[in-house]
Amino acid sequence: MEFNQYPVNDLMYITNRPPLVFTEGDGMWMTDHTGKRYLDYLQGWAVNALGHSPQCIQDALLVQSKKILNPSPAFYNAPSIELANLLTANSCFDRVFFTNSGAEANEGAIKLARKWGKKNPNQAGQNRFEIITFNHSFHGRTLATMSASGKPGWDTIFAPQVPGFPKAELNDLASVEQLINDKTVAVMLEPVQGESGVIPATREFMQGLRELTKKRGILLIVDEVQSGMGRTGELFAYQLSGVEPDIMTLGKGIGGGVPLAALLAREEIACFEAGDQGGTYNGNPLMTAVGVAVIKTLLAPGFMQSVKDKGAYLRGELLKLTEKHGLEGERGEGLLRALKLGSDIGPQIVDIARDLNPVGLLLNSPRPNLLRFMPSLNVTVAEIDQMITMLSDVIGQIKK
Numbered sequence: 001m002e003f004n005q006y007p008v009n010d011l012m013y014i015t016n017r018p019p020l021v022f023t024e025g026d027g028m029w030m031t032d033h034t035g036k037r038y039l040d041y042l043q044g045w046a047v048n049a050l051g052h053s054p055q056c057i058q059d060a061l062l063v064q065s066k067k068i069l070n071p072s073p074a075f076y077n078a079p080s081i082e083l084a085n086l087l088t089a090n091s092c093f094d095r096v097f098f099t100n101s102g103a104e105a106n107e108g109a110i111k112l113a114r115k116w117g118k119k120n121p122n123q124a125g126q127n128r129f130e131i132i133t134f135n136h137s138f139h140g141r142t143l144a145t146m147s148a149s150g151k152p153g154w155d156t157i158f159a160p161q162v163p164g165f166p167k168a169e170l171n172d173l174a175s176v177e178q179l180i181n182d183k184t185v186a187v188m189l190e191p192v193q194g195e196s197g198v199i200p201a202t203r204e205f206m207q208g209l210r211e212l213t214k215k216r217g218i219l220l221i222v223d224e225v226q227s228g229m230g231r232t233g234e235l236f237a238y239q240l241s242g243v244e245p246d247i248m249t250l251g252k253g254i255g256g257g258v259p260l261a262a263l264l265a266r267e268e269i270a271c272f273e274a275g276d277q278g279g280t281y282n283g284n285p286l287m288t289a290v291g292v293a294v295i296k297t298l299l300a301p302g303f304m305q306s307v308k309d310k311g312a313y314l315r316g317e318l319l320k321l322t323e324k325h326g327l328e329g330e331r332g333e334g335l336l337r338a339l340k341l342g343s344d345i346g347p348q349i350v351d352i353a354r355d356l357n358p359v360g361l362l363l364n365s366p367r368p369n370l371l372r373f374m375p376s377l378n379v380t381v382a383e384i385d386q387m388i389t390m391l392s393d394v395i396g397q398i399k400k
């Protein structure tokens, strides 16, 4: 494929993309190479917590880039210390290791749990290393995180898998209990499964898991790469169920659009020794300065309440749409929501909405019978109304 002045075939093929090059972004809007504007309900896959190129991120990048880019991970830098302070002060965790992607944070969580399982062996004195994960879960695209993921087909694409990730069913405590043996060291889950179509773990399940893992002496790891950083209306989704996990990973929203992620653990779990973990770019001040700007915005008085309010408003509008067009309903938490279409019209909606004129609408259909909404956390009511009007027109066209 080649279009206009863009020889796109020099990029390695990994997925099908529309013949558009996005050149500018501002809040909930993006502009393509022809100048057409799009209302963006993907936001880089729930990444742009504050929308495209917000002022506070521009400022953080400019200010920090004039000070220092990279003192080396062998030395401390101020933004990473400040961001770690803010994260631990506002969560149940004590220690933070910064990474460059969610998958890398999850790799770190897996390594930390295995290290802890080595230090805390079973009664026979053997290492514990198995981490129970869930069918349909998504934890990233490295070999270990693909093996941990429960995406259909992912067990065979790059076989052999990294061993040690038996799969249970979300919201089925008995299915977890059945898999626990003397090699089990942890249970890892997304408090809201994102890629599989926005499926929240129930409060009862989260509480049951915490009780079960405590009783059996194993760790509870939450992958909050998508659900964390205010997305669900709480700063972290584990707070929705009132449990305190042992390890958490963050990504996506924490960098508001730049590559930043994190691994957090409680003090007694943070057992890495010198040389166990590291990385060239990990915790670099340019990215962590952005993280500081993002979390300070989320922590400002009233911000999280506004996310809750906007989430409730979006939910109400999606329910009205459901009624109007005879769809199946909606689900989700805060500003991570899905519309259940009742038939496999998701991909068709995505294409038609994108090609609307004069302005397009960018939507995501992680499953053919579902749309997922991941607006910026500072989306306005007017921008929700505009999306609903456009989406209603598209569904009306298809259902005619």
Ligand SMILES: *Cc1c(COP(=O)(O)O)cnc(C)c1O
Binding pocket: 100, 101, 102, 103, 104, 106, 138, 139, 140, 141, 190, 194, 195, 223, 224, 225, 226, 227, 251, 252, 261
């Ligand atoms: C996106 C995502 C990841 C992977 O993050 P990357 O930054 O793409 O490596 C891991 N876990 C969950 C829940 C995610 O949504």
